[in-house]
Amino acid sequence: xxxxxxxxxxxxxxxxxxxxAQELTLWSHWADQAAKVEFVEGAARxxxxxxxxxxxxISWYQKEPLYxxxxxxxxxxxxxxxxxxxxxxxxxxxxxxVLDLSDGLNWDNIEPWAxxxxxxxxxxxxxxxxxxxxxxxxxxxxxxxxxxxxxVGGLEGQAFVDxxxxxxxAGQTPMAQGVGDRPYPGAxxxxxxxxxxxxxADYQSLLRGEGVEWTDPRVREALEFAKAIIDxxxxxxxxxxxxxxEAHRYFHTSPGAAMFQMGSFYPSRAFAAPDEGGQPxxxxxxxxxxxxxxxxxxxxxxxxxxxxxxxxxxxxxxxDLAVAFLNSMASxxxxxxxxxxxxxxxxxxxxxxxxxxxxATYFQKLAxxxxxxxxxxxxxxxxxxxxxxETFTQVINQAFPAGLVxxxxxxxxMSAAY
Amino acid sequence: MSRDVNAxxxxxxxxxxxxxxxxxxPFSAIAIFLLPALIVYAAFTALPVARTFYNSxxxxxxxxxxxxxxxxxxxxxxxxxMFWKAVWNTLTWAAVAPVLEVSIATLLALALYAKxxxxxxxxxxxxxxxxxxxxxxxxxxxxxxxxxxxxxxALLRAVGLGDWARPWLGHxxxxxxxxxxxxxxxxxxxxxxxxxxxxxxLPSEVLEAAELDNxxxxxxxxxxILPLIRPTLLxxxxxxxxxxMKIFDLVWVTTQGNPLWATETVSTYVYKRAFQWRTFDLGYxxxxxxxxxxxxxxxxxxLTFLFRQRDRLEY
Numbered sequence: 001x002x003x004x005x006x007x008x009x010x011x012x013x014x015x016x017x018x019x020x021a022q023e024l025t026l027w028s029h030w031a032d033q034a035a036k037v038e039f040v041e042g043a044a045r046x047x048x049x050x051x052x053x054x055x056x057x058i059s060w061y062q063k064e065p066l067y068x069x070x071x072x073x074x075x076x077x078x079x080x081x082x083x084x085x086x087x088x089x090x091x092x093x094x095x096x097x098v099l100d101l102s103d104g105l106n107w108d109n110i111e112p113w114a115x116x117x118x119x120x121x122x123x124x125x126x127x128x129x130x131x132x133x134x135x136x137x138x139x140x141x142x143x144x145x146x147x148x149x150x151x152v153g154g155l156e157g158q159a160f161v162d163x164x165x166x167x168x169x170a171g172q173t174p175m176a177q178g179v180g181d182r183p184y185p186g187a188x189x190x191x192x193x194x195x196x197x198x199x200x201a202d203y204q205s206l207l208r209g210e211g212v213e214w215t216d217p218r219v220r221e222a223l224e225f226a227k228a229i230i231d232x233x234x235x236x237x238x239x240x241x242x243x244x245x246e247a248h249r250y251f252h253t254s255p256g257a258a259m260f261q262m263g264s265f266y267p268s269r270a271f272a273a274p275d276e277g278g279q280p281x282x283x284x285x286x287x288x289x290x291x292x293x294x295x296x297x298x299x300x301x302x303x304x305x306x307x308x309x310x311x312x313x314x315x316x317x318x319x320d321l322a323v324a325f326l327n328s329m330a331s332x333x334x335x336x337x338x339x340x341x342x343x344x345x346x347x348x349x350x351x352x353x354x355x356x357x358x359x360a361t362y363f364q365k366l367a368x369x370x371x372x373x374x375x376x377x378x379x380x381x382x383x384x385x386x387x388x389x390e391t392f393t394q395v396i397n398q399a400f401p402a403g404l405v406x407x408x409x410x411x412x413x414m415s416a417a418y
Numbered sequence: 419m420s421r422d423v424n425a426x427x428x429x430x431x432x433x434x435x436x437x438x439x440x441x442x443x444p445f446s447a448i449a450i451f452l453l454p455a456l457i458v459y460a461a462f463t464a465l466p467v468a469r470t471f472y473n474s475x476x477x478x479x480x481x482x483x484x485x486x487x488x489x490x491x492x493x494x495x496x497x498x499x500m501f502w503k504a505v506w507n508t509l510t511w512a513a514v515a516p517v518l519e520v521s522i523a524t525l526l527a528l529a530l531y532a533k534x535x536x537x538x539x540x541x542x543x544x545x546x547x548x549x550x551x552x553x554x555x556x557x558x559x560x561x562x563x564x565x566x567x568x569x570x571x572a573l574l575r576a577v578g579l580g581d582w583a584r585p586w587l588g589h590x591x592x593x594x595x596x597x598x599x600x601x602x603x604x605x606x607x608x609x610x611x612x613x614x615x616x617x618x619x620l621p622s623e624v625l626e627a628a629e630l631d632n633x634x635x636x637x638x639x640x641x642x643i644l645p646l647i648r649p650t651l652l653x654x655x656x657x658x659x660x661x662x663m664k665i666f667d668l669v670w671v672t673t674q675g676n677p678l679w680a681t682e683t684v685s686t687y688v689y690k691r692a693f694q695w696r697t698f699d700l701g702y703x704x705x706x707x708x709x710x711x712x713x714x715x716x717x718x719x720x721l722t723f724l725f726r727q728r729d730r731l732e733y
Contacts, residue, residue: 238565240588
């Protein structure tokens, strides 16, 4: 009898503790980005400590395998409670696979533009952890050597074309772009010129095929300006095969280039130790805007993109807990922790000026390059879908900057894609 | 009593009859042996194929029942320029590569058959590429084709042909030929070993008879050896054709279909449409898969019909 009552007691205790124990699953990109892994794991452990009985199991992936795994898991109704997503993945919202976070998330601590980017119909669906702007990084020493003064506001029109030609004639590479493994870095030059030329509203209309067309005279002028820069020898001959990491190294180490248009996630690779692929100690890094096309409607316009974000599975049994975990990361303190650890922007409200130490100068330069900026949200591949997106990747990201097609062909091919 | 005496004999006769019946109709034994393989085949081949056919006529998205859309996807595919570009590239690859692989392999096999110096070493060296995966081969050849420091351009510059140096995988005119060269390099050795085995098993009396008839080496090759190994060559052509019609890995590692869809194949396009086009719908990619399955099947049947041996060789 004693044995039976003991067994009943043990079972009751186990049942009670099981009912209190809750497990959240999170699938995320960034498997090879230690600082980001450390940040999210740290947040998870802190949340577990603050909520006894809760465990957060995180699986780290590379981006493509993660997307493939999510596609099958979500279709089968077996996805994780929280998962990594980016703003262009509207298919999650279209199919009702993610929760509307309008009421759950602490939006007071999130930048309004980041909230806007994740807006879809009447809801807001993502927690914008990572954000970055498109910048023109410069090797100040190389520019000085070539006798080129490049203001933070950027060089305009023919002055930029002349600068590129001068650097190329000196046997050096003006811009260290490469598209060997990404669908977007080759397009930075053209789309930043387009957004400045057209202004945000018309630029978005062009990308989405909602009014402004590729045959518009302003678009032609912008493309002709980009073409002049390309024909002046802006990019390396190996442009098509240079991968993202290699392009960083090409710029700051070997063989070196005067400029490098890149997302402001540049430090995540370049600020590693030199023997781990980072830029050399004392590298004369500058950050400027531009190039600015002649007759620009909005010279201060540029692109800001929300990158890695977290969304909550609409089918989760732990929605409140999942949102609570995201809220635990949505504080200015955590925002600054993210900045300091990852050296890349965030959609969480943070104060870069509060950052001290060796990276403070970098954030000051970045802030100067973004002073007074007006933003368009998302790079084109995040704003486009289907055939136009694929065509943009092949044409504007690769063939046009590689000099394989001219302005007329770009207009013709892009027009046919919509 | 007599019945008791005869009972064992009767039982024995019945057992013998039953055994004979079993041998005449061994259906249950066949079923037992075939069932495991059939279950595996049904689960992992027949069912997915049937499901792909089903998907091709439906809109398949999560949280909604599959929606019958008839032949909408097929009509849409007809006007899909990217698909036809991918078809053209794949057919080019599947037409050119088998010819290159089998003809070069035949020459190499002849060299080994004639026992050129270092033939043992050469046989291993020429066979080695096929032992590597497409991923390794892809990375290797991306280095070789690199514009700045790749071996090919370095060689061209070293011999004074620097003007010919170019980003081989970065230009629409050279990207596909450059990849065809890679698969030729990779698979020629395999074909060579198979052809060499076929040559080694040729009846020596036929070859000796040809020699007695003062048949020169070229005539012997053309009129004796090649006709005798023709079935082997044709099988290799068909195998190579099927392999190239499905090629994915090498393209994905090296160019992902770039530049300007110059290396897009049907397999890479299906993958892009299924997993990279920001949609959950598997109907359209399934339609491409169905159409391509039919084309590949027709191609194999066509080749088999084209190469069929009308007259049986006798020797």
